[in-house]
Amino acid sequence: MADPEIKSYEPHHESQSAAVTESRPVKAVLMAIALAFLAVFLLLPLIVVFHEALAKGIGAYTEALSGPDTRSAIRLTLLVAAISVPLNVIFGISAAWAIAKFEFKGKAFLTTLIDLPFSVSPVISGLVYVLLFGAQGLLGAWLKAHGIVILFAVPGIVLATIFVTFPFVARELIPLMQEQGNGDEEAALSLGASGWQAFWYVTLPNVKWGLLYGVLLCNARAMGEFGAVSVVSGHIRGLTNTMPLHVEILYNEYNAVGAFAVASLLAGLALVTLVLKTLLEMRYGAEIAATRGH
Amino acid sequence: MEVRVVNVRKEFERFPALHDVSLDIKSGELIALLGPSGSGKTTLLRLIAGLERPTKGAIFFGDEDASQKSIQERNVGFVFQHYALFRHMTVADNIGFGLKVRHGAARPSGQEIRRRALELLDLVQLSGLEKRYPAQLSGGQRQRVALARAMAIEPKVLLLDEPFGALDAQVRRELRRWLREIHDRTGHTTVFVTHDQEEALELADRVVVMSQGRIEQVGTADDIYDTPNSPFVYSFIGESSSLPVKVENGEVWIADRPIGLQAPHAPSGEAVLYFRPHDVDLLDGCSGCIAGTVAASRRVAGTRRVELEVGGERQRVEIELPVDHPAAQKSRVAFRPRRWKLFPKS
Numbered sequence: 001m002a003d004p005e006i007k008s009y010e011p012h013h014e015s016q017s018a019a020v021t022e023s024r025p026v027k028a029v030l031m032a033i034a035l036a037f038l039a040v041f042l043l044l045p046l047i048v049v050f051h052e053a054l055a056k057g058i059g060a061y062t063e064a065l066s067g068p069d070t071r072s073a074i075r076l077t078l079l080v081a082a083i084s085v086p087l088n089v090i091f092g093i094s095a096a097w098a099i100a101k102f103e104f105k106g107k108a109f110l111t112t113l114i115d116l117p118f119s120v121s122p123v124i125s126g127l128v129y130v131l132l133f134g135a136q137g138l139l140g141a142w143l144k145a146h147g148i149v150i151l152f153a154v155p156g157i158v159l160a161t162i163f164v165t166f167p168f169v170a171r172e173l174i175p176l177m178q179e180q181g182n183g184d185e186e187a188a189l190s191l192g193a194s195g196w197q198a199f200w201y202v203t204l205p206n207v208k209w210g211l212l213y214g215v216l217l218c219n220a221r222a223m224g225e226f227g228a229v230s231v232v233s234g235h236i237r238g239l240t241n242t243m244p245l246h247v248e249i250l251y252n253e254y255n256a257v258g259a260f261a262v263a264s265l266l267a268g269l270a271l272v273t274l275v276l277k278t279l280l281e282m283r284y285g286a287e288i289a290a291t292r293g294h
Numbered sequence: 295m296e297v298r299v300v301n302v303r304k305e306f307e308r309f310p311a312l313h314d315v316s317l318d319i320k321s322g323e324l325i326a327l328l329g330p331s332g333s334g335k336t337t338l339l340r341l342i343a344g345l346e347r348p349t350k351g352a353i354f355f356g357d358e359d360a361s362q363k364s365i366q367e368r369n370v371g372f373v374f375q376h377y378a379l380f381r382h383m384t385v386a387d388n389i390g391f392g393l394k395v396r397h398g399a400a401r402p403s404g405q406e407i408r409r410r411a412l413e414l415l416d417l418v419q420l421s422g423l424e425k426r427y428p429a430q431l432s433g434g435q436r437q438r439v440a441l442a443r444a445m446a447i448e449p450k451v452l453l454l455d456e457p458f459g460a461l462d463a464q465v466r467r468e469l470r471r472w473l474r475e476i477h478d479r480t481g482h483t484t485v486f487v488t489h490d491q492e493e494a495l496e497l498a499d500r501v502v503v504m505s506q507g508r509i510e511q512v513g514t515a516d517d518i519y520d521t522p523n524s525p526f527v528y529s530f531i532g533e534s535s536s537l538p539v540k541v542e543n544g545e546v547w548i549a550d551r552p553i554g555l556q557a558p559h560a561p562s563g564e565a566v567l568y569f570r571p572h573d574v575d576l577l578d579g580c581s582g583c584i585a586g587t588v589a590a591s592r593r594v595a596g597t598r599r600v601e602l603e604v605g606g607e608r609q610r611v612e613i614e615l616p617v618d619h620p621a622a623q624k625s626r627v628a629f630r631p632r633r634w635k636l637f638p639k640s
Contacts, residue, residue, distance in 0.1 A: 186345055187378035191392035191447055192366050201395070205382040 049267050052260035064261040072238045073246035073262065076154070080229075080242060081222040084161040088218050089211070092169025097203070100177030101185070114170050117163055125163050126231025129156060152234030157242065160228040165221045172214030176207050209284040213277065220273040224266055295355055295450035295483050296321045297342060302351035304337055311337045312507045314351070319485060324477050326494035327487045329504035330530070335487045336455055338504070342485060343453050344368045355450060371444030371482070373454040377436045379428040385439050386411045386424035392447035414442040417476070434465040441473075445480070452477075454486035458493065470497050491531050495519065503527050525637045528568045535611045537584070537604060539567045541636065549605045554582025554630055564639040569631035571599065572614040580628040586611065588625055593617070602627055 022030070054061050064070065095114060099107060117125060131137050133150040143150060150156045184206060188198035204211075226244040233240045241249065243262055250259035297319040304312040312334045319325050327335040340346045342353060344365035352361045360368050379388050387394075389411040393402050402410070415421055418438040428436055437457065444452060457473065458466040474497055477484050488494050494501045495515040503510045503518060503526075511518060511527045522528040525536070540547040544558040546567065555567075577583045586602030589610065593599075598615045613629055 183374055183376060183378040184380060186365075187372070187374055187380075187443075188391070188395075189365050190343060190345070190370060190372040191395065191443065192369070193391070193395040194366070197395045201391070202380055205380075 046267055049260055049263050052256055053264040055260075056257050060257050061261050061264075064255075064258040065265070067258070069238045069241065070246060070258065070262060073241045073243050074265070076157070076241065077223050077243040079154070080158050080161050081219055083158050084165060084222050085215060085219050087162055088166050088169050088222075089215060091166055092173055092214060092218075093211070095170045096173035096177050096207075097199075099174050100180075101182055111174070114167050114174075117165070117167050122164050122225065122227030123231055126160050126228035129160055129163075129228075129232050151232055152236065152240060154240065156232040157229050157240060160232045161222050161225055164225050164228045165218045168218035168221065169211065169214035172210045172217075173207055176210040177203075180206055209280060213280050216273055216276055216280070220270065223269055297451055297483060297485075298354040299338070299342065300352050300354065302338075302341060302348045302353065304334075304341060304346060305349045310507055312341070315507075315509055316351075317502060317509060317512065319483060321483055322481045324474070324484045324497065324499045325486070326498035326501045327485065327504060328489070328491060328494040328501050328531075329510075330489060332506070333504040334507040335489075335502075335504050337507075339453050339455055339485060339487050342451065343370050343372050345372070369447060369450050371447060371449030371452045373437075373440045373444050373452075373457055375456040375459055377428070377440040379436055379439060379443070381428050383427075384424060385415065385420070385426050385428070385431070388428070388439055389414055389443045389446050391443065410446060411442075414446055415439075417445075418442045419472075432465075433461050434469055437461065437469060441476070445482070449482065452482040452484040454484070456488060457486055458488070458490075466493070473497065495531075503530065505530070520633070522568075522635070525566065525568060525640070528635070528637075533571050533612075534568055535571050535613065536569075537567045537609055537611050538639065539565055539636070541565050546636070548584060549607070552582055553584050555634065557636055560636050561638075565636045566639055567631070567634055567636055569634040571612045572597070573632045573634075574613050574629040575632055576615070576619070577628045577630060583628045583630045584611075585626060585628040588627060600627065 053064075065074075095110070098104070099111060130151060132139055133143060133156065134140050135144070135151075137151075150159065184202050185198045188202045189195070193201065223242075224244060225242075226248075229242055230245055230248075233242065233245055235241060235245060235249065237249070243266055247259050247262045247266070250262065299315060299317040299319075302312060302315045303310065315334070315338060317338075327338055329335045337346065341348055344360070344363060344367075348361055352359050354360060355368065380391065383391065386408060390407040393407045393410060396402075412421070412424060415424055418441055420435060420438055420442075423431065423435065428439070431439065441454075441457075454473075458469055461469065470493060473486075486498075495518065498515070500512060500514055501518050502512045505526050511523050513521075518527065518531055522531060528534045529536070537548065539553070541557055541560045541562050541564075543562065544556060544560070545552050546555040546557055546560075546565075547553065584604055586604035588600055589603045590601040591598060594614075596617065598617050598619070599612055600615055601610055601612050603609070604611055613627075615627075
């Protein structure tokens with residue numbers, strides 16, 4: 001139900017009945033606890049980030065951001081996101097398509113596999129790549145013989161990021177596609193559409209908001225990932241440092257302004273993501289809510 | 295387009311949904327597939343459409359074997375039970391979809407597609423709604439859009455899966471009449487699935503009664519209602535009553551009394567007598583009749599239903615009486631079925 005005109009056709013949620021409404025003081029206490037919690041754990045750190053970043057004035061802030069290593073970290077982060085997000089969109093759509101529209105053996109296993117990155121510590125996923133591609137790793141000798149560098153280079157960072165972020169798109173789409181079933185696609189095929197046309201004209205528009213939502217979360221995680229990337233990156237300045245890694249290095253060198261300036265960019269990204277996410281939820285809440293039913 | 299289903303068998307993961315089904319559909323005919331849920335009627339429809347492939351057997355469109363063709367090549371118009379309208383497209387775009395996805399020279403211009411869509415919208419009496427989205431239409435309107443969309447590709451055969459299943463009774467009756475009109479005007483060979491016997495008998499030229507993956511009977515409404523050929527059709531279509539009887543020397547007996555029915559061709563032995571509750575003669579005396587004690591009586595619309603206990607084993611049987619008939623108050627009622635049929639005891 002993605003069309004704006006339809007909004008008015010949906011029943012409005014009535015305010016809750018008296019029986020399940022708390023008394024005023026209880027409400028006030030609950031809200032105070034929630035707000036205080038948010039303030040201490042979310043708002044305060046956010047303010048500190050921006051405060052520290054601008055502690056020595058706007059000049060020092062822009063200077064910190066224009067350093068060559070910082071700029072290279074920003075470039076690398078954007079590059080990694082630009083590679084891993086589209087790949088995960090393709091993977092997510094195909095996985096969701098396979099799981100939602102077909103019956104096959106091992107489907108439950110595939111679903112579990114997709115959730116794996118969520119249940120494994122990112123550091124472990126990074127280590128797995130070291131064990132696979134490292135000099136002493138399984139494929140290390142072969143890779144070296146063929147002159148392929150994966151570990152401590154951009155390919156390793158991209159691989160680790162893809163691994164960590166691959167559930168986001170698929171998890172958004174699977175319940176949505178399952179709920180929608182095959183009816184629309186069958187209708188498209190019966191009208192003479194090819195499989196590709198059915199996908200492009202019918203399936204994709206049906207899931208576009210869920211997809212966008214997944215892409216947003218995937219992107220935020222891809223840019224912000226620390227653990228897995230830290231293990232495989234090698235921390236080579238100007239070459240394999242992403243923004244989160246760069247923040248750590250700068251901070252360890254007591255360059256507070258530099259560290260917080262980069263951190264403020266990441267925080268800014270988080271805020272933009274949050275705003276977009278909220279907007280999406282407000283506008284297409286019903287559709288996205290369908291993806292929460294699991 | 296004539297459609298022939300020849301010895302089709304369909305299994306889903308070893309579970310047979312259709313056993314060896316054959317059916318000839320004449321060109322321009324309106325056919326109903328009628329049966330309870332699980333009878334295989336929707337499976338048969340989807341096989342004809344090409345949404346499923348038969349495990350065995352073949353389906354012919356005219357002289358062409360269509361069973362190996364994809365659904366796109368078969369050029370059928372399929373109307374889905376829940377319409378499956380594309381929710382992000384307007385009514386006009388929905389109807390034009392089948393033309394828009396054509397390739398090369400077969401694809402009409404945008405203007406032509408629009409013209410065709412509006413023409414079809416007019417045919418289904420929804421002019422003026424072309425800019426609406428499916429969610430802004432009522433159930434009956436969506437149904438009409440779905441039909442217009444299916445007809446836009448000029449299909450050889452029109453297939454409808456429970457076309458009125460999701461609508462309320464009033465709209466159903468209207469659409470039923472309207473579908474018949476459209477069929478008569480366009481002359482498409484049309485097959486629709488329904489579990490509503492009233493719908494099937496009223497709308498279709500011929501009705502195919504199905505049960506447990508088999509075709510029980512094919513015939514006109516009169517054939518099906520007046521001369522059911524199996525106990526299933528007898529009890530599934532309309533009301534029926536049945537009694538266990540015995541046949542001896544061409545005469546029908548209940549326990550130790552002949553009931554005045556002659557069955558010269560029936561083999562001697564046990565059998566089951568089927569008749570319609572309203573199709574009985576009430577008798578005063580009882581020599582050669584079925585007599586029973588009134589066990590229950592209830593008013594059904596313009597008539598009264600009386601449940602009788604018959605014979606020493608107190609078999610229950612229902613018959614229909616006029617509301618003011620004195621027999622309804624009597625404790626004993628005697629009757630003889632006017633039209634009836636014997637089936638071997640199962």
